Amino acid sequence: MNIKIGFEVHQQIATRRKMYCNCPTNYQDVPPNTNVCPICTGMPGAKPLPPNQRAVEAAVEIALMLGCRVYTNQTIYIQRKHYDYPDLPSGYQRTSLPLAGGGSLLGVRIREIHLEEDPGQYDPLGGNVDYNRSGIPLVEIVTEPDMKSPEEARNFLRALVRVLEYTGKVRPEAGGAMRADVNISLEGGGRVEVKNVNSIKGAYRALRYEVIRQREKLKRGLGVERETRAFLESQMVTVPMRVKETEEDYRYIPDPDIFPLILDEGWVEKIRERMAEPPHLRESRLISEYKITRAAAEVIVSERELADLYEAVAREVDPKLVAIWFRTRLKKVLNYMKLRAADIKFTPAQLAGLLRMVRDRQLTPEQGELVLRELAKHPAEPEKIIARLGLFPIKREELLPIIARVIEENQKAVEDYRSGKEEAINFLTGKVLQLTGRRADPREITRLLIEKIGKK
């Protein structure tokens, strides 16, 4: 069955000041209606300040990272989109005409990119409006209906969020800063728009629900009419919105109080030069440049700082070894400590030093992981950490007597192994490892054990 899915994604841009006034943007950290002024509350007579250049710049950078063509050297009007809702202090929202378009991500075409401003937050139960959020810049990313399943749509959103995070210029998704309108149609049915989607998970659930709902209707010959629905996160269903809300005419006019944007071509090129490499392109480059697996590259580019760290370390030590460590032990340590790559305090040189020792078998991989854990907690030169933890590799003369002793004390396991129970060797290895204070390489222990037991 043919499914078509498209998105309009809204993401807050992380500027210090609002789009058209100088109020701060940390709306979640302050009491209601404190980050406000006559402009962002739409007081009578208040006029917008010139658009926040940093927001424009961020939108352009996002557009470039999504492979869009930026519409330079032409007038881009800021329009007034009129609608009546308590969270909208002036009765209209300012939204730019497209400032870029024609990009793509994971094969999904990006139709256009706009700049908008966030409305306030309305609490229908209490009847209160908090205008702290009003006027925070938003970038709107509109895709073509190129996704064919909820899963593909989810992958796209994940990739999109990763691109947005790579710019370092949007609010982290965790803060609920991303909102999406989802369009979905099944072959033979009308296009349904779902509003109120606030997360990737929400988008996925709304789409799954819509696929089932629309398929059932079509199966029963009922047809699916074109409509706008709202997603109810708590119940994981979509419900129709009132007709009035969907048939609205926004009566767009160019805002007479703001000069249209004109994006200078030279300025856009400067942004292109210094912008981060988009994650999807970086992933392909890492694979070909460092000859690492896609699975490893995927993990490495998941965060921009992680990829930066990888490339810095891979220049010093074997890139494949580094990739394996990033995918396994480093990822494990970061997850365990609930650290984001951006929070890492140790230097690439320190990590490279550690991996060099592992490569040269001065440390076992297990010991290396212990050092890494320490490194993440209290950054220092790896040698110092090793000395502090007493992690020096055990000498052969010291290891052999321990092996002999373990064989002596665990005759049953030895017999088991000899009679074909392979797993008994792991038990013996564990015993030895314990007695060495985990200083020996388990692979080495196993090898020596088999040597001894076989000899007898």
Place this chain on the structure above:
Amino acid sequence: MAEGTLAKLARIRGGELSAAENVASALERIQELDRRINSFIELNPNALAEAEAVDRKIKRGERVGKLAGLTIGIKSNINVAGLRATCASRTLQNYVSPYDAEVIKRIRAEDGIIIGMNNMDEFACGSSGETSAFGPTDNPAAPGHIPGGSSSGGAAAIAARLCDLCLGTDTGGSIRNPASHCGIVGLKPTYGLVPRQGLIDLGMSLDQIGPLSADVAGTALLLETIAGRSDNECIMLKVDRVNYSELLREKSLKGMRIGISEKFSELTDPAIMKVIDGQIEKLRDLGAEIVEVDLPNLERGLSAYYLIVSVEFFSGTRKFDGRKYGRRIEDVCGEEVLRRILRGRYISQKEYRGKFYQRALQVRTLVRRELLAAFERVDVIVGPTVPKLPHRLGTKITPMEMYAYDYLTVPANLAGICAGVVNAGRVNGIPVGLQVQGRVLGEPEVLRVMQALEAAG
């Protein structure tokens, strides 16, 4: 003839007249006369205290601003912190401004004393001063007639000498029209010269704040106080402050090329034209060269103007939704305001955009080009301000008859140029103003011509 603005200013600065006395006598006159004229909606309770502060500065020999102690009335669509910016409308009747408009900050910085908030046509929608929710304003220069609008209260207050200067606003003639009917001086500045931060919207692409005064010197003085660049606003010309008073020292009109157009007499009451033509002769006598200019599309501006203003007004009034400032505008406003909102809502519909609003913008471009082309040949264009005499207060007239007052004033707004008005004489005892239109940032030439006529008497 009463004392000129500069003479009074000199007396205040010299300690001969205290600012407090000036304010007190203004308040007394308002008390005495305004019950009948109805030019103020609200008075500033701190005016006397503010004047006393200026007097203390003068006494201590400190520097005082260029408006030191002068009393200034403010149109009620401009925010003055602590006073009500009602727009003479029920929807904002209890709206107390929490902030000063940029022009008010500039007036305060020059030690001008805000005396109160002037009456006006509701939301500046009207050319008669009769659409105010606070009742109509009388014309002190022709009692029983409309003072014109929409800066009706300001013009009437100046004509009755209730205060020294007033701030009006002009979207399609709202400073010039009442200045003409009340026999005073007024000027609509070049679009983008005066900051609009704090001015409540009518037609944002046309609105300008400007001065009203008894003499040209007063207009120049107030204009130089409020004009000039502001970084707190997008749509502003990047021009530095200009000292217009200084430029007025040049009294001669020698070498000045002054444009006139046949179009004006086609559209205007012959009795008014007669007075205007007399003034043009005077200009010739003063050494100016009079040049005919062609303005074939001038009258087309009017309908384009009313379409543009209605769409922008509809947009600008969406915030008066009844949730924040008293009652929803459509529920309490007068007929003309409602007419414009509904017109704006109708023609801004998606399916009519190309038909009305875009067309209107095209006509606007046409009118602008025509005027700018004329200004390649002349320094200013002079002619009548209003094509007909003001009607008697309370006369029922149709909306089209009301709009017809604006034929000659809207082109300057559409083109974004400046235009001033100075009294030209009287017809049947009713004042008639001469309009002097200047090019973009042509205020010095406009003021010079106005001053020359004023001096010639």
